[in-house]
Amino acid sequence: MALAMLTVCEAQKRKQVEDPLAEARQAIEKSNAIYFQAFVKGDSSIFIERYAKDCCIMAPNAPAKCGPDAALAFYRIAYHQFGLRDGRFITQEIFGDGKEFVTEVGLWESYNANGELYDHGKFMVLWKKTQDGWKMFRDSFSSNRN
Template identity: 60%
Template sequence: MKTNNILMVISVFTIFLLSKCNTQHPQNNAKLEEAKAAIAASNNIYFEAFAKGDSSIFINRYAKDCCILAPNVPAMCGEDAPLHFFRVAYHDIGLRNGKFITTAVYGDGEEYVTEEGLWQSFDANNVMFDDGKFLVLWKKTPEGWKMYRDSFSSNKK
C-alpha cells in the first residue's frame, strides 16, 4: 500500500512538473503577441509597395542581413536583396498587389519568430496570377520586427 501511495505521489508530481514546463510565462506570451501584431502590421503594407511602385516600402520590411529564398533561383542575401527582388517582381513579373494569410506564428517573441502561411499575387488588372505558401523567419531588430529569412514557393506547376 505504501508503494502505491508513493507511486501516486510521484505520478501527480511528475504531471504537475510537465504541465509547468509546457506553460508559457505571461511575459513571453505578451512578447509573442507583440511580434504577431508587428508581423500583421508589416504584412498589411507589404503589397502597397507594388501597388504604389514604391520600393522603399518593400525594402523596409526586411532586416539588413536578410536572405530572400525564392524558388528556382539562388538565394538573394544582404542589404541589396530586397531592392533586387522588388525590381524583378515589379518589372519582370508584373506584381502589383497581393495578400498574405498567416496560418501560424511560432516562437517565444524574444529574438526570432517563424511565420507560416499562404500568399496570393495579383497583376495590374487585379487578377490573381499565382499563389503558394511561405515560411518567414522574423528577427527583432532595433528598428522592430523585420523579415530575416523569407522562403516561399508557388502552388503552380
C-alpha cells in the same frame, strides 16, 4: 497608490507570460498589411522597409538573394519582370519564443496590373527583432502551381 501600480505591473507581466508572441504578432500583422502597397504604389522603399539589412530572400528556382541589396533586387524583379501589382498574406501560424526570432507560416496570393491572380502559394518567414523592430530575416516561399 503603490499597491495599484504594483498590481498593474503584475498584470502586464502575466500578459507577457501568457502571450510572449504578442509584440511580434502585432508587428507582423502591421508589416503584412502594408507589404503589397509597395507594388500598388510602385514604391520599393515600402518593400525594403519590411526586411532586415542582413536578410535572405529564397525564391523558388533561383539562388537566394542575401544582404543589404537583396530586398531591392527582388522587388525590381517582381515589379518589372513579373508585373506584380498587389497581393495578400494569410498567416496560419506564428511560433517561437518571441524574444529574438519568430517564425511565420502561411499562404500568399499575388495579382497583376489587371487585378488578376498571378500566382499563389505558401511561405515561411523567419522574423528577427532588430533595433528598428521586427523585420523579415529569412523569407522562403513557393508556388502552388504546377
